[in-house]
Amino acid sequence: xxxxxxxxxxxxxxxxxxxxxxxxxxxxxxxxxxxxxxxxxxxxxxxxxxxxxxxxxxxxxxxxxxxxxxxxxxxxxxxxxxxxxxxxxxxxxxxxxxxxxxxxxxxxxxxxxxxx
Amino acid sequence: xxxxxxxxxxxxxxxxxxxxxxxxxxxxxxxxxxxxxxxxxxxxxxxxxxxxxxxxxxxxxxxxxxxxxxxxxxxxxxxxxxxxxxxxxxxxxxxxxxxxxxxxxxxxxxxx
Numbered sequence: 001x002x003x004x005x006x007x008x009x010x011x012x013x014x015x016x017x018x019x020x021x022x023x024x025x026x027x028x029x030x031x032x033x034x035x036x037x038x039x040x041x042x043x044x045x046x047x048x049x050x051x052x053x054x055x056x057x058x059x060x061x062x063x064x065x066x067x068x069x070x071x072x073x074x075x076x077x078x079x080x081x082x083x084x085x086x087x088x089x090x091x092x093x094x095x096x097x098x099x100x101x102x103x104x105x106x107x108x109x110x111x112x113x114x115x116x
Numbered sequence: 117x118x119x120x121x122x123x124x125x126x127x128x129x130x131x132x133x134x135x136x137x138x139x140x141x142x143x144x145x146x147x148x149x150x151x152x153x154x155x156x157x158x159x160x161x162x163x164x165x166x167x168x169x170x171x172x173x174x175x176x177x178x179x180x181x182x183x184x185x186x187x188x189x190x191x192x193x194x195x196x197x198x199x200x201x202x203x204x205x206x207x208x209x210x211x212x213x214x215x216x217x218x219x220x221x222x223x224x225x226x227x228x
Contacts, residue, residue: 004159034215041125044160044205044218093159105216107159
């Protein structure tokens, strides 16, 4: 199957700093990438959908100025958590789709963010 | 308001027996359902899916059953193997390729 990588796999930062998470599709071109967040014992919650070359579409309740998404190429999307706070500590997972099909969405391994 | 519910947070099954994971949904607009498997510190991987025009889809040891009138689906794994131990997420989407909505997951432990 298609491979999606995320970097870093884990990060610890101080409150108030910004953290950038990269999501790459390694062997296919991803026209659409999705960013999810998962809190402990909770479901994967979609944060935003990004299409290459256009602005991301954010889900209700997700602050677009706090979670900056850039999908500059067909193989790379980045999520920047700006001015991180302890409540932003979570597991962030991206997924990528070569084309919009019901099950052709490949997930990255996730990034665990801990904000002190 | 959770549109996709997995009411059992965990399930333990003996190796060789059948594992049945359940999922309920509330949104009648959902017409495509998927199961994902997730190991610790890894992203979910697609397992099996079913369209609302079917009531059963089988792939090897994995079978998904859909009961539209009850808004219920289940994943059957038989025979269960220790390597099946993971968290299983049920997900659903509505027509128009809307974003997937996930349940909270069920942690399956297959005991040798």
